[in-house]
Amino acid sequence: MTPGARIQAAIEILDEVIASARDNGPPADAIVRRYFKARRYAGSKDRRAVRELVFAAIRRSGSLPDNGRTAMLGLAADDAEIAALFTGEGHAPAAIGAEESAAPRQLIPDAIAAELSPLVSEAEWPALLERAPLDLRVHATRTRRDAMLKAIPEAEPTPISSLGLRLPAESRIDSHPAYRDGLVEVQDEASQIVIQACQPEAGMLIVDLCAGAGGKSLALAAQAPSARIVASDTNRARLSQLPARAERARSGNIETRLLDMPREAEQLADLEVQADLVLVDAPCSGSGTWRRNPEGRWRLTPERLDRLVETQGRLIDLAVPLLKPGARLVYAVCSILEKEGSGQIEQAASRYSQLSWQDEMNVGRKAGKGRLLTPGHDGTDGFFFAAARKTC
Numbered sequence: 001m002t003p004g005a006r007i008q009a010a011i012e013i014l015d016e017v018i019a020s021a022r023d024n025g026p027p028a029d030a031i032v033r034r035y036f037k038a039r040r041y042a043g044s045k046d047r048r049a050v051r052e053l054v055f056a057a058i059r060r061s062g063s064l065p066d067n068g069r070t071a072m073l074g075l076a077a078d079d080a081e082i083a084a085l086f087t088g089e090g091h092a093p094a095a096i097g098a099e100e101s102a103a104p105r106q107l108i109p110d111a112i113a114a115e116l117s118p119l120v121s122e123a124e125w126p127a128l129l130e131r132a133p134l135d136l137r138v139h140a141t142r143t144r145r146d147a148m149l150k151a152i153p154e155a156e157p158t159p160i161s162s163l164g165l166r167l168p169a170e171s172r173i174d175s176h177p178a179y180r181d182g183l184v185e186v187q188d189e190a191s192q193i194v195i196q197a198c199q200p201e202a203g204m205l206i207v208d209l210c211a212g213a214g215g216k217s218l219a220l221a222a223q224a225p226s227a228r229i230v231a232s233d234t235n236r237a238r239l240s241q242l243p244a245r246a247e248r249a250r251s252g253n254i255e256t257r258l259l260d261m262p263r264e265a266e267q268l269a270d271l272e273v274q275a276d277l278v279l280v281d282a283p284c285s286g287s288g289t290w291r292r293n294p295e296g297r298w299r300l301t302p303e304r305l306d307r308l309v310e311t312q313g314r315l316i317d318l319a320v321p322l323l324k325p326g327a328r329l330v331y332a333v334c335s336i337l338e339k340e341g342s343g344q345i346e347q348a349a350s351r352y353s354q355l356s357w358q359d360e361m362n363v364g365r366k367a368g369k370g371r372l373l374t375p376g377h378d379g380t381d382g383f384f385f386a387a388a389r390k391t392c
């Protein structure tokens with residue numbers, strides 16, 4: 001592809017990403033992959049270059065741009081070499097018209113900025129959108145981090161999690177023998193810290209209420225191989241990925257349970273007052289993962305945030321009856337928004353006097369009754385978590 005054709009390809013992909021953000025469709029990463037699947041002639045250098053252009057344009061625009069061209073004109077406004085490629089020749093995009101406007105440069109739109117945790121100062125905003133490294137979690141019972149550091153020489157130990165390895169952004173691990181053998185799993189350090197906060201132990205009954213594709217269930221299973229882990233979720237497609245992942249990790253102690261809204265309480269009735277640990281890794285704005293999904297800013301509307309906050313509260317209400325006396329509840333969201341984090345826990349604390357909120361881990365920053373991790377402060381994804389014990 002010529003440099004101009006790469007710009008045009010990025011514009012076409014951005015058009016799809018913008019439409020997908022409007023319609024709650026697939027993420028940018030999936031759209032880039034789909035685009036090139038249909039264009040086998042593009043070489044790996046072309047794919048990488050176009051992907052970089054797409055993500056640079058998304059990072060630069062805090063709010064949803066009108067279309068792919070305005071988003072790309074934003075990059076052209078900052079970079080004369082890119083502007084010079086708008087020639088209209090061959091497969092290059094049309095020349096830039098005198099009246100054409102570029103998407104404004106903005107990291108975070110005002111409406112979202114107003115929802116951020118007060119701990120996240122404006123000086124931290126650029127880090128929210130920097131490229132994330134690839135973090136791995138070492139399987140706690142099958143190997144040791146030292147051994148994996150030797151097996152994957154490019155990796156460094158993560159500073160906070162004792163099970164974590166860090167590789168540079170854009171690294172690939174899926175064909176490495178240690179990954180194929182289930183000795184390492186992709187998991188951001190913040191998620192590994194949430195598992196530490198869970199304190200999983202042998203023999204426990206653990207409910208991972210929002211298990212998704214099982215990232216945290218797998219970590220719990222690796223640390224407590226004789227625990228019984230019930231991994232539930234309402235999303236069939238996500239949950240169905242878990243058995244194969246568990247097989248790769250050789251974790252035979254996870255059972256999946258598909259839930260249907262609004263019948264979850266009924267479907268979990270056999271676990272009432274039985275669980276030693278319930279993890280609520282709730283659906284959220286994903287504002288802590290903008291490093292990977294910067295177009296998440298385009299998807300977040302005040303209405304969507306309100307709906308998420310309501311669902312999170314409902315999930316806590318589903319979790320509490322499952323706890324036996326003395327059991328542990330851990331609430332987590334990959335969010336840096338006040339309402340989804342410490343605000344949500346203030347609400348839960350006012351509903352449940354039998355929950356005693358614990359602050360046992362000296363990581364990140366204290367945020368109300370929980371802890372907040374952020375890319376700028378901790379080098380992890382943004383995550384809020386809080387842990388409580390049921391007193392009676």
Ligand SMILES: C[S@@+](CC[C@H](N)C(=O)[O-])C[C@H]1O[C@@H](n2cnc3c(N)ncnc32)[C@H](O)[C@@H]1O
Nearest residue numbers: 209210211212214215216233234235281282283
């Ligand atoms: C943040 S994701 C979970 C990620 C997962 N724990 C992991 O570590 O990979 C939140 C999940 O909550 C699920 N969810 C949404 N509403 C739910 C409900 N009412 N009951 C159970 N799960 C729900 C979503 O389908 C989604 O998979």
